[in-house]
Amino acid sequence: MDAPDALGADMTLITPTELAAMMASPTPPVVLDMRWGGPAAPGSGRAEFEDGHIPRSQWVSTDEELADLSKPGGRHPLPDRDAFQAAMRRHGVRQDRPVVALDGAESLSAGRLWWLLTDAGFPEVLVLDGGFAAWQAAGLPVQEGPAEPVATGDAVVGPPQLPVVDAADIAGVSRNIWDVRTPERFRGETEPIDPVAGHVPGAHNLSARGAHRPDGRFKPADELQRVFADVRPGDVVYCGSGVTASQVLLAMHIAGIDGVRLYPGSWSDWISDPSRPVARG
Known part of the structure; x- marks a missing residue:
């Protein structure tokens, strides 16, 4: 199931000041806000957006537009490519404009x-480092209410560009498998979301928490290189449902590490078949 490696690291992260300057240009980017309450409060993201958001930004549903919950394959199966293209066009995404993704602070849904979009071959995808919290902290304008209507975009979702694996591939993986959930979830000491605790046998724990500063911004590239010092192209990364793993792949990209494979279904898909082994400790 592997696809060609992604391009090398680039200037993916932008600051609030840089975004404000881009938005004042004659060809502003499309700004997409993915604030999401997670499994505990899945509908809270839209309410947070309407309480205050970056002017002219659009709210995107992580559950309904960045996943297809009707499919098997864990809690957040990847969306159908045609449906994802239609969602991006609804939000005004165009081939000739950059997209800037953000969420509350830590780029969890923004990483997804x-x-x-990178997998779809979209030419320029940027992430607001520190999300909406950083925008507010910079004292930049905030707009309340629903998103403003936008003209339909012309985004094109092309063939897959990023490498993935499924559960059947895991048995044949000869490289490291990295579980980026918290250490206590990895060890199986607690499991607040999924019905079975533990991890994929042979996996190593590399908590996603290590990629961020306390304010939600990513650590500098040189620090991220130390966090991911043991990660190599061809390795596999997974989490609970594939969302946090995408965020970690973004952090790896910032560190200059590409070609790491995503297990989209992650732990929630692995345990959907009771015959698959589970490790603890």
């Missing part, structure tokens, strides 16, 4: 959109 970055992965999906």
Whole structure:
């Protein structure tokens, strides 16, 4: 199931000041806000957006537009490519404009959109480092209410560009498998979301928490290189449902590490078949 490696690291992250300057240009980017309450509060993201958002930005549903919950394959199966293209066009995404993705602070859902658009071959996908919290902290304008209507875009979702694996591939993986959930979930000591605790046998724990500063911004590239010092192209990364793993792949990209494969279904898909082994400790 592997696809060609992604391009090398580039200037993927932008600051609030840089975004404000881009938005004042004659050809502003399309700004997409993925704030999401997670499994505990899946509908809260839209309410947060309407309480205050970057002017002219659009809210995107992680559950409904960045996943297809009607399919098997874990809690957040990847969306159908045609449906994802239609969603991006609804939000005004165009081939000739950059897309800037953001969420509340830590780029969790923004990382998911970055992965999906990069996989789709979209030419320029940027992430607002520190998300809406950083925008507010910079004292930049905030707009309340629903998103403003936008003209339909012409985004094209092309053939897959990023490497993935499924559960059947895991047995044949000869490279490292990295589980980026918290250490206590990896060890099976607690499982607040999925019905079975533990991890894929042979996996190593590399918590996603290590990629961020306390304010939600990513650590600098040189620090991320140390966080991911043991990661190599061809390795596999997974989490609970594939969302956090996409965020970690973004952090790896910032560090200059590409070609790491995503297990989109992640732990929630692995345990959907009771015959698959589970490790703890």
